Amino acid sequence: MDLDRMSVVLRPRGPWEGIDLGFALGRAWFPTLWGLWWCSALPVGLLALPLCGARADWWLLLLWWFKPLYEAPLIWWISRSLFGERSPLGRAWQLQRAAWTRHLLPYLLWRRLAARRSLNLTIGLLEGLDGAALRQRRRVLGDGAGAAWLTLICYHFEAILWGGLLLTLVYLIPTGLPEGLAGLDLGAALTDSQSWPYWLSGGFYLLACSVIAPFYCCAGFALYIGRRTELEAWDLELAFRRAAPDATAGAPEKGAARPGRRGSPRTAVSAGLLCAAVLAAWPGPPVGADPLPPLPAPAPARALIAEVLADADFGRTRTESVWTYIGPDEETAAPDPTWLKDLADFAVFLGRLVKGLLVVLAVIAVALLIRRILRDWQPGAWRRRRPARRPAPAAPESLGADADPDAAGLARAVRARLAAGDPRGALALLYRGSIGHLGRRGLRIPDGATEGECLRLAAGHPGTGDLAPLRHLTRDWQALAYAQQAPDPERIAARLDDWLRWTGSAAPAGEPRVPAGSDADGR
Amino acid sequence: MPLDTIRLNETPEGVDLGLRVAGPAPRALALAADGAIRLVILLALSPLSALSGLGLGLNLIAVFLLEWLYPVTFEVLYGATPGKRAMGLLVVHDDGTPVGLSASLIRNLLRVVDFFPLFYGVGLVCTLVDRDFRRLGDLAAGTLVVHAQRRSTGARAGRTHAGGTPAPPGLPIATQQAILAFCERARRLSGARRIELAETLLAHLPSPATGPARARGWAAVEQVEGYGTWLASGRAGD
Numbered sequence: 001m002d003l004d005r006m007s008v009v010l011r012p013r014g015p016w017e018g019i020d021l022g023f024a025l026g027r028a029w030f031p032t033l034w035g036l037w038w039c040s041a042l043p044v045g046l047l048a049l050p051l052c053g054a055r056a057d058w059w060l061l062l063l064w065w066f067k068p069l070y071e072a073p074l075i076w077w078i079s080r081s082l083f084g085e086r087s088p089l090g091r092a093w094q095l096q097r098a099a100w101t102r103h104l105l106p107y108l109l110w111r112r113l114a115a116r117r118s119l120n121l122t123i124g125l126l127e128g129l130d131g132a133a134l135r136q137r138r139r140v141l142g143d144g145a146g147a148a149w150l151t152l153i154c155y156h157f158e159a160i161l162w163g164g165l166l167l168t169l170v171y172l173i174p175t176g177l178p179e180g181l182a183g184l185d186l187g188a189a190l191t192d193s194q195s196w197p198y199w200l201s202g203g204f205y206l207l208a209c210s211v212i213a214p215f216y217c218c219a220g221f222a223l224y225i226g227r228r229t230e231l232e233a234w235d236l237e238l239a240f241r242r243a244a245p246d247a248t249a250g251a252p253e254k255g256a257a258r259p260g261r262r263g264s265p266r267t268a269v270s271a272g273l274l275c276a277a278v279l280a281a282w283p284g285p286p287v288g289a290d291p292l293p294p295l296p297a298p299a300p301a302r303a304l305i306a307e308v309l310a311d312a313d314f315g316r317t318r319t320e321s322v323w324t325y326i327g328p329d330e331e332t333a334a335p336d337p338t339w340l341k342d343l344a345d346f347a348v349f350l351g352r353l354v355k356g357l358l359v360v361l362a363v364i365a366v367a368l369l370i371r372r373i374l375r376d377w378q379p380g381a382w383r384r385r386r387p388a389r390r391p392a393p394a395a396p397e398s399l400g401a402d403a404d405p406d407a408a409g410l411a412r413a414v415r416a417r418l419a420a421g422d423p424r425g426a427l428a429l430l431y432r433g434s435i436g437h438l439g440r441r442g443l444r445i446p447d448g449a450t451e452g453e454c455l456r457l458a459a460g461h462p463g464t465g466d467l468a469p470l471r472h473l474t475r476d477w478q479a480l481a482y483a484q485q486a487p488d489p490e491r492i493a494a495r496l497d498d499w500l501r502w503t504g505s506a507a508p509a510g511e512p513r514v515p516a517g518s519d520a521d522g523r
Numbered sequence: 524m525p526l527d528t529i530r531l532n533e534t535p536e537g538v539d540l541g542l543r544v545a546g547p548a549p550r551a552l553a554l555a556a557d558g559a560i561r562l563v564i565l566l567a568l569s570p571l572s573a574l575s576g577l578g579l580g581l582n583l584i585a586v587f588l589l590e591w592l593y594p595v596t597f598e599v600l601y602g603a604t605p606g607k608r609a610m611g612l613l614v615v616h617d618d619g620t621p622v623g624l625s626a627s628l629i630r631n632l633l634r635v636v637d638f639f640p641l642f643y644g645v646g647l648v649c650t651l652v653d654r655d656f657r658r659l660g661d662l663a664a665g666t667l668v669v670h671a672q673r674r675s676t677g678a679r680a681g682r683t684h685a686g687g688t689p690a691p692p693g694l695p696i697a698t699q700q701a702i703l704a705f706c707e708r709a710r711r712l713s714g715a716r717r718i719e720l721a722e723t724l725l726a727h728l729p730s731p732a733t734g735p736a737r738a739r740g741w742a743a744v745e746q747v748e749g750y751g752t753w754l755a756s757g758r759a760g761d
């Protein structure tokens with residue numbers, strides 16, 4: 001027996017909890033078990049039909065009596081699949097051959113009415129004992145197992161389902177139908193075994209049996225498993241087998257290492273969010289062979305992160321006002337003085353006046369509006385009169401901006417910016433120049449690509465030359481743009497030299513100009 | 524993922540609360556017990572019918588109150604009706620907190636729907652289908668029926684022995700718990716099984732660098748129980 005492949009959690013359970021586990025198993029495996037039940041019950045039912053002379057009551061009794069016959073393959077299947085070995089429904093006949101042993105015989109004869117059938121059938125089928133050994137085994141395992149209650153309850157469940165189906169059908173048939181079609185005769189359905197309502201109700205009962213049977217068998221099996229877990233401490237055996245000490249945990253008392261503990265999804269999500277927030281200010285993963293040293297997170301970056309996290313998108317406070325009745329006010333109880341009455345009359349007069357004025361104003365407004373509409377109304381006029389949409393101002397440092405293809409001119413511009421004490425502008429210009437250069441080398445950069453994606457695309461593109469200058473430049477640019485870390489001018493000058501060498505080495509003259517990030521080149 | 528009937532619920536403190544949801548079988552029995560209690564009360568009130576019209580009216584009022592307020596009152600005050608209490612069940616919100624008035628009212632008002640068409644037919648089908656064995660009333664009110672916490676039975680580990688053997692360092696928490704459970708449940712296990720289990724544990728622990736060879740037989744059981752004592756006193760004592 002391989003406890004490691006157990007498909008339920010082993011722990012000591014009371015009988016009721018064991019039955020609950022069985023019902024959960026029955027729910028999880030219901031389709032297969034249900035099909036398996038019918039695989040055995042249908043042939044028996046068809047065989048029994050001529051045997052009992054097509055009398056519905058005898059037929060139903062016969063089918064009911066042979067219930068253990070249909071339950072045995074279920075128990076066999078459950079015992080296999082509990083240890084992770086799922087036989088498909090297509091092998092139903094093999095399952096039945098394996099389950100229909102001579103140990104089943106007592107349950108079809110003198111033990112048929114035993115209340116602990118679910119548990120005892122499981123013991124008899126799975127342990128294959130005989131005589132005194134079997135009796136002793138039944139006594140030990142059946143002690144306080146609640147199997148009799150299970151059988152009683154499941155009979156009632158069957159009855160409830162059967163009655164519920166029958167009653168629902170009766171409720172659904174409309175009254176006042178012509179003779180012959182008129183409602184299902186409940187009396188005949190219960191007593192007259194020659195009538196078609198009786199056959200219908202028998203069919204419903206069989207359906208109810210088939211629905212309850214998987215739960216019944218699983219619950220009996222779970223009782224068996226629970227009792228053996230209690231007697232033989234299977235759960236402890238499993239825990240002891242996994243007892244290899246954690247070499248990394250220095251202090252076991254602290255509970256630092258808890259293998260098997262379920263990771264909480266909420267913590268995972270919040271940790272992921274935090275990581276994402278930090279990583280947004282962090283350069284993308286290095287693409288090439290030489291990994292660059294990671295940037296430290298300085299105070300400005302932390303301040304920026306705090307600012308981003310303080311944004312309304314990450315959580316908000318809402319104030320709600322409600323009216324609550326706090327009881328009558330004592331002052332209103334005092335008798336009204338006459339001047340108050342006069343004031344009220346005046347207020348009413350004022351109100352009427354204002355109302356009249358408002359009505360007049362409204363009429364005038366509507367009239368003006370109609371006049372205006374009539375004057376302006378021309379089909380399609382509104383479309384022409386709408387102001388032309390202004391193009392959004394281009395972001396000065398956007399990636400896809402067309403750059404000056406002339407390397408020398410760009411170098412001049414960069415030096416001018418550096419001289420003017422504008423390192424950000426210089427670096428931005430240089431970076432734009434690089435992207436433009438990549439574009440001229442035939443690299444298509446989609447709109448909205450990040451710096452890291454540009455770098456990755458460039459690495460996968462032939463003919464861009466050695467990417468190390470671009471990689472360093474990108475890193476510097478990211479540090480400046482996202483972490484407010486401006487490099488010193490000498491470093492920018494060095495980057496410019498690198499860049500000139502790169503463009504000079506890789507760019508042949510006379511190349512057609514292809515603006516980076518443009519989609520208009522029709523490829 | 525092995526199947527279990529425990530639903531873990533994490534509190535804001537990061538503690539996992541295990542709710543052991545109760546299935547249709549114990550709940551049906553609790554329902555039957557509650558029905559029987561109500562029937563007995565109604566039978567006890569039946570002599571009122573001698574007062575002709577007034578008596579009949581009083582009886583009808585009693586039926587109404589029992590039918591609608593009996594479960595709500597008991598659930599809000601004690602967490603469970605007498606029948607559920609007898610079965611060791613509790614009604615809680617699905618986050619594990621005790622059931623409140625509104626949730627209890629909702630789940631008991633919807634009993635009418637669950638009762639349809641006959642003796643909780645809809646409720647039965649619903650509990651069979653739902654993963655947490657909830658009926659419609661439970662789904663609407665956001666409640667669960669769970670097994671109440673049992674009081675710990677059996678001997679406490681570490682009370683019978685004076686000292687203990689220090690357990691090897693770095694034992695996973697699950698194993699430590701299993702060792703303690705082994706000491707608590709030892710009485711209900713047969714001797715041979717105890718030896719087998721103890722030897723299983725010792726075989727999976729690394730053998731000590733110095734000292735005697737791995738213990739066998741009852742010596743192994745004693746050693747594991749020594750670990751249990753040591754673990755228990757390390758927690759409870761100083």
